[in-house]
Amino acid sequence: MIHTIDATGRTIGRVATEAAASLRGKNSPSFERHTIPTSKVEIINASKLSITERKTKQKTYQTYSGYPGGLKEQTLESMIAKKGYEEVLVKAITRMLARNSIRPIMMKNLKISL
Secondary structure: OEEEEEOOOOOHHHHHHHHHHHHHOOOOOOOOOOOOOOOEEEEEOHHHOOOOHHHHHHOEEEEEOOOOOOEEEEEHHHHHHHHOHHHHHHHHHHHHOOOOOOHHHHHOOEEEOO
16 A cells, blocks of 8 residues: 655654654554554655754754764754755654664655655
8 A cells, every 4th residue: 555645835743753654554454563564655745844944953863973972963954955855754754663673674665755
């Protein structure tokens, strides 16, 4: 089953929660938490997301290398400039799914287009 989500004029979180629930298969009548879901999600118009100017400057993404002093921060504005809207949505959706062996399989069923 393919779900299409139009991101025009919507916020990152609203689109990401709908996509995460669909990827998990929660809207399917045959949902079982231990089975691998087969639903696919396509997000269109990702570049037309509604993001406030304040959010682009204040929202930060942190990565840690594991070494002392290895904490790196990146703002939403710089992430959009370097990697695009797709990476922002992928990070939001990935972090909404459970950290288990099914998550990479579910993320392969996600397609984002500008």
